[in-house]
Amino acid sequence: MMGKKTMIFLVCLAVLACPAVADAMRNSPPGRWWHMPDVAAALELSQAEKEALDTLYVQNRRNLIDVKNELDKERFELENILEQQNLNEQAAIEQFRKIERQREKLSMERFRYLLEVRKILGRERHLKLVNMAKEFHGKRGPEQNDSFEPR
Amino acid sequence: MSHDKRPQCDIGQVIRSIVDENDLSPEHLRHIEECPVCSEERRILAGRLGLLGRRAAEYSPLPARRIVLPQEDHPLLLRPGSGWRLAFGTAAGFAAVVLAAAWIMFRAGFVTPVSHLDVAGEMARDEALMAEISMLEENPLPEAYRDISPEIISETDEDIFDFIVPVSSLDRWSRGKEA
Numbered sequence: 064m065m066g067k068k069t070m071i072f073l074v075c076l077a078v079l080a081c082p083a084v085a086d087a088m089r090n091s092p093p094g095r096w097w098h099m100p101d102v103a104a105a106l107e108l109s110q111a112e113k114e115a116l117d118t119l120y121v122q123n124r125r126n127l128i129d130v131k132n133e134l135d136k137e138r139f140e141l142e143n144i145l146e147q148q149n150l151n152e153q154a155a156i157e158q159f160r161k162i163e164r165q166r167e168k169l170s171m172e173r174f175r176y177l178l179e180v181r182k183i184l185g186r187e188r189h190l191k192l193v194n195m196a197k198e199f200h201g202k203r204g205p206e207q208n209d210s211f212e213p214r
Numbered sequence: 215m216s217h218d219k220r221p222q223c224d225i226g227q228v229i230r231s232i233v234d235e236n237d238l239s240p241e242h243l244r245h246i247e248e249c250p251v252c253s254e255e256r257r258i259l260a261g262r263l264g265l266l267g268r269r270a271a272e273y274s275p276l277p278a279r280r281i282v283l284p285q286e287d288h289p290l291l292l293r294p295g296s297g298w299r300l301a302f303g304t305a306a307g308f309a310a311v312v313l314a315a316a317w318i319m320f321r322a323g324f325v326t327p328v329s330h331l332d333v334a335g336e337m338a339r340d341e342a343l344m345a346e347i348s349m350l351e352e353n354p355l356p357e358a359y360r361d362i363s364p365e366i367i368s369e370t371d372e373d374i375f376d377f378i379v380p381v382s383s384l385d386r387w388s389r390g391k392e393a
Contacts, residue, residue, distance in 0.1 A: 092337075093337050093340040093341040093344055094333065094336045094337030094338075094339075094340040094341070095333055095336060095337075096337070098333045099330075099333060124340070124343070127343070127347060128343075131343075131346070131347060131350065134350055134354060138354060138355070138356045139356070141355070141356055142356035142358065142359070145356070145359065162354045162355075163354070165354070166350065166351055166354045169347060169350060169351055170351055173347070173351075
């Protein structure tokens, strides 16, 4: 019988592996895009919604940085194990599992952010935002590295 | 001065004795008390003044609010320690007013919390952070092992293929096959 945790993990994995979700995560604009007057006007964002997005952004980036730091630490530990004269295979595998767990946390945190933004905006406005971001990325081109700058 | 006026009698002295006894010298005071003319003048004047005072009180409208002056026995309006409370209350009230004004201004949009430059700068930093996170999500191996991991090699990388099988070797192989 499959455990509840395994089920949840598999569902999350399936959602994250879905091309549409991956696309949305890739295309979501960076930073506090809701402070850009044009975007805020196009999406008709209220002051309360902006404040909710601000809170969400701070919380999400704080968590992402925490998990990323943890992941960096685990990567360093793996590097250390792999560089030993006598390779401890079991320790290396165990360390890689830890890295994978951190990686999953990272993905989940990003997805949670996407989910919360979607909840705040609602379907129509979220689609509008994704299209705006796609349009911007299209205009900018894949080789340009400018940020999603406000006018 | 009506009758039997003596040379020392002076109506000015009599009036001064009514207004303020301390304003007169002891000799003059003694004269007013002993002299029947001056003492009578004083009594009449004092009576008229009293009557005037009563009439004024009768014809004056009563004040809307009764004014009570503090008694001399209790000159302090504030009890000990109430000064601190009053100062603290004033300061707290002032701080509340300032905070309320700042909040109202902030809500009304008078204060811009972030400028466009701040937003742009933050976006650039955030994009860099998210790019790093995406990279870690795709391949979390340490730097040194990332380049030789199967995930990267699985992508079509012409340089890697050229390194493994140089073009010159391929030419020789094809020529040998033809022969």
